[in-house]
Amino acid sequence: MKLTVPTWLTLLRIVLIPVMVATFYMPWQWSNFATAAVFGLAAVTDWLDGWIARRYHLYSAFGAFLDPVADKLMVATALFLIVQGHPTPWMAFWAAVIVGREIAVSALREWMAELGQRATVKVATIGKIKTVVQMVALLCLLYAVTPDKNPPRPQPWLGEPIFHIGDWLLAAAALLTLWSAFLYLRAAWPALKEGERREAGS
Template sequence: MPLDLPNLLTVSRILAIPLLVLLVALQTPWGDMAACVVFSAAAITDYFDGKIARERQITSDFGRMLDPIADKLLVGAALMLLAGFDRLNDLALLPAIVIMLREILVSGLREYLAGLRVGLPVTRLAKWKTGFQMGALGTLLAGDSGAAALGLGVLPVGLIGEIMLWTAAGLTLVTGWDYWVAGLRHAGGKEGAAEPGRLSPP
């Protein structure tokens, strides 16, 4: 494994997951607040690892492979923790399911298109989706109990988080559809029947 800073930041997102699980499992106000901090810090590394890699021109195949994996592991863990510890109401489970299914869909499309040597570019709207998604999950991990620990119990933090989650789910549907159409274009068009080495990027 190349031990450069971007890769270390990427790995840190994976290493943060066990700590996140432990903090949520405590089911205490300060544990919830700490879980929010750990998740938010891990989510922010997603921005900095890419930025540093581009600026210092130290991109690697290992980093390109691990970066999306680390993101999906972190998001998946947070969603399962929120659902498993009853931190989401029944209605809020719907956007959580949409987000999880979209992550699986895009992973499958990327794997298929990688076999065709076709890239699946990240759109600007997808970046907005990621921002709302990470913000929503961090807010929900803190929840009303975490806000109360900071003396902010009057704020409907849980409700704010759920609104953000619904917004992220809406953006998820739009961007997921865009990626799905792109995948179908290559699967059903001439590109899908071509030799892998002769494909051009979308």
């Protein structure tokens, strides 16, 4: 198995997950900054490995498998940390929507791949917008929340507390998540129905 530069960057993103967890729970005054910085670095590697793969045609089957896995692990871990630091019903609900959507769409893509229709549920523009909004939201919230359930840090940004900005953006990301999942399902529905008819007739 050949490890390309994009694959190494993807592996780095996975390695950063326990680092992010460790910095979140460290009793340092600047641990929130370190946690957000680790997540930000992971987000940069996510963009960079895709750019390098496209620019220099460094594609591999292992990298194609590992990249979405690393993304989902990083996002899910960040959400778990945020909910632990700010355990409100709405925060838990938004986190559940985002994680649940990732599981559902991954299952849908696997099913479509078995039908030979994986391209039907390829990443769309709405999915990319959702990813950007989600990453900014998680970055703000990781910076603002604390693991000991104290009130979020009140640092302002653009005239608003960073926590409130992250909270609103996470809600927006969750709604975009539901919308993109609906679009994927609508695009896949004809192929799914056709697959059911074939199985019924065999």
